[in-house]
Amino acid sequence: MASRSRRPTTSRIERVYRTAGLVMGGLWALQHGHSITEHALRFGVLLFVVAPIVSALLKRRARAKGLPGLPISPARLMTAKAVLLVVALAVTWWLDRCGVHATDYIVAGGITATVAMLGPRLHNLLMLDHGAPTSNADSPSTQRRPDTQAAATTPHSRADR
8 A cells, every 4th residue: 555655646647748748749849840851860769769768767766765666668658659759750741741831830739739638548558567477578487476486396395305
């Protein structure tokens, strides 16, 4: 129960996603007039290089304070970021083809709204499922559960007696 009180509240999660949406949308808008390739590279660096570094630093800070970090699945988070980037690039390309002016600002608003509104709703999908393995390192073949460890040590303890 003590660890449950340390989990972020819904309003805090919403604030985090609103802030992230504003930052990502703002950075997209700042690149107004640049080519779609430059958008892809800069936004990709933000999502796949800068964000994981910041996340690692926040986890380190939480551990130093004795707080548990959020159990977010890195693979699911990277997939969500990749989908966001691909959709933003596709919409930018499509709006450019249609001759719409201020394409980058429209897409920036879409990124902000998408992250701010869908982020809190999809947040639980980004969390690790504690009951199921999330990678090969966590699979039952490479990691023993406590009940199988006891069963595995029983024959040895009987042989030693």
